[in-house]
Amino acid sequence: MIELEDVSCGFGGRPLFSGLSLSLAPGSFHFLTGPSGAGKTTLLRLCYADLRADQGQVRLFDQDATSLGRDAVAMIRRRIGVVHQNCAFLDHLSIAENIALPLTVADRAAEAAGNLPELLAWVGLTAQANQLPPELSGGERQRAALARAVIMSPEVIIADEPTGNVDWEMSQRLMTLLVELHRMGKAVLIATHDLTMIRAMKAEVSARVLRLKDGQLAQAGSEL
Amino acid sequence: MRAVLDLIVGDPQADRAVPPTGITARLTVFATAVMAFLAVLVLAMSTTAGRVADRWADELAQAATLRLPADAGEATVENALEILRLTPGVAEARALTDTEQQALLDPWFGPDLALDTLPVPQLIEIIADDPPYDADGLRARLTAELPAAVLDDHARWREPLIVAAGRLRFVASVVTLLIGAALAATVVLAAQASLAANVQVIHVLRLVGARDIYIARAFVRRFTLRAGLGAALGALIGVITVQLLPTGDTPGNFLSEIGFQGAGWLWPLVIPLIAAIVAFAATRAAALARLKEQT
Numbered sequence: 001m002i003e004l005e006d007v008s009c010g011f012g013g014r015p016l017f018s019g020l021s022l023s024l025a026p027g028s029f030h031f032l033t034g035p036s037g038a039g040k041t042t043l044l045r046l047c048y049a050d051l052r053a054d055q056g057q058v059r060l061f062d063q064d065a066t067s068l069g070r071d072a073v074a075m076i077r078r079r080i081g082v083v084h085q086n087c088a089f090l091d092h093l094s095i096a097e098n099i100a101l102p103l104t105v106a107d108r109a110a111e112a113a114g115n116l117p118e119l120l121a122w123v124g125l126t127a128q129a130n131q132l133p134p135e136l137s138g139g140e141r142q143r144a145a146l147a148r149a150v151i152m153s154p155e156v157i158i159a160d161e162p163t164g165n166v167d168w169e170m171s172q173r174l175m176t177l178l179v180e181l182h183r184m185g186k187a188v189l190i191a192t193h194d195l196t197m198i199r200a201m202k203a204e205v206s207a208r209v210l211r212l213k214d215g216q217l218a219q220a221g222s223e224l
Numbered sequence: 225m226r227a228v229l230d231l232i233v234g235d236p237q238a239d240r241a242v243p244p245t246g247i248t249a250r251l252t253v254f255a256t257a258v259m260a261f262l263a264v265l266v267l268a269m270s271t272t273a274g275r276v277a278d279r280w281a282d283e284l285a286q287a288a289t290l291r292l293p294a295d296a297g298e299a300t301v302e303n304a305l306e307i308l309r310l311t312p313g314v315a316e317a318r319a320l321t322d323t324e325q326q327a328l329l330d331p332w333f334g335p336d337l338a339l340d341t342l343p344v345p346q347l348i349e350i351i352a353d354d355p356p357y358d359a360d361g362l363r364a365r366l367t368a369e370l371p372a373a374v375l376d377d378h379a380r381w382r383e384p385l386i387v388a389a390g391r392l393r394f395v396a397s398v399v400t401l402l403i404g405a406a407l408a409a410t411v412v413l414a415a416q417a418s419l420a421a422n423v424q425v426i427h428v429l430r431l432v433g434a435r436d437i438y439i440a441r442a443f444v445r446r447f448t449l450r451a452g453l454g455a456a457l458g459a460l461i462g463v464i465t466v467q468l469l470p471t472g473d474t475p476g477n478f479l480s481e482i483g484f485q486g487a488g489w490l491w492p493l494v495i496p497l498i499a500a501i502v503a504f505a506a507t508r509a510a511a512l513a514r515l516k517e518q519t
Contacts, residue, residue, distance in 0.1 A: 050431070070436055070516075075433070077432065078433035082431060084431070092240075093240060097240065101241070
């Protein structure tokens, strides 16, 4: 589904990581952890073609990411639901419109009428549907971002620090939603530095925990 | 036709994806309105100049004057008239009366001029037939039979008029093209500004799977409609202005004739359409180029 092989990436001549390999199979659940600045977000961006690797091969749904045209990248992103660290909403649109945005840009806006109420209820934002993103709390924004990520029924969910700005209770709620998606057969990759939350979730889901540190990706061990 | 309808009706959902930009929108409408207004005035003056020049040239081509010396007697006048009547291509030839000759001199000497005290030449008005007479042949015959007669077929007046009208049309075409180019540049600049102001919006749209053409479409539709609306307003104001220009009965007064006639009225109607087409092409090219840069 998503395969990174011997990949190197960096910024301004400073390598973040090199020789990194990762494979996300259908239905898999991965946590990606590591210290701030280790390159977790960069690694995730490679996974949804928001960035090109300096070296190595990135394959997304059996396509070489380096040779993807601009339209092909757009099509790939419709198959990957991403929960961004900062949520990245359009502030002039209501929460309902933001959640339906992937359908709108795919010229499938009509489908939103059927999916949206159910999705809003699933993330507990029915009452906030017509509010603008700046009017929502951090947790509500994260849940809205999750709803937007899944409205196209993608095969992969990638979440970058989805619990970074919320309290423990809201973290649990968000993680529960992600586990539900995993149980529906989605592949899930979550970047987080919150080891306590990972420990709590490991009881509920069989997850592989990867640690990115000093440019190397390895299976997390004793710290968990 | 379907594509044009889609462009006008648009997709409300897609349109809302890009936030409204108040000042850019108003400036685009204002700039295109000003350009359309100028285009209407230029076209009105150009078509009027062409029309007036054509008419003057036609009138001058039809009428010629034979000038006989002041001391030419009636027999000479009759002789000249006879020659003219026998010339193929001359529809009518008649000697101007004293009153008519006096009227011709009125603007310079006033109405109290005693014509008989001045050596005023006798004029014969010649109206050409269709096809007209051979001016060179007639001149040769007059030289042989009436050496003192001078045939003035107005060629030296007519030709500069035709040249001037042609040049005026050329200048008007260049000015109209420049207005079109300025319109395209204005719309491109406004679209670029709007794209630059919406970098974050474009980034979000891309992250959720929007194709470049989808993003471009929202901007293209917006600027095409703004340019079309602005040009329609400008053209309307231009037409009203042209209609409000002073009119008069003074024959040959160019300023009193500025306006459109017949098929010329299509120009103000076509201007908004052309402006919209120019804006569509310019915005589409600019948006796609800009989106390519913002990878």
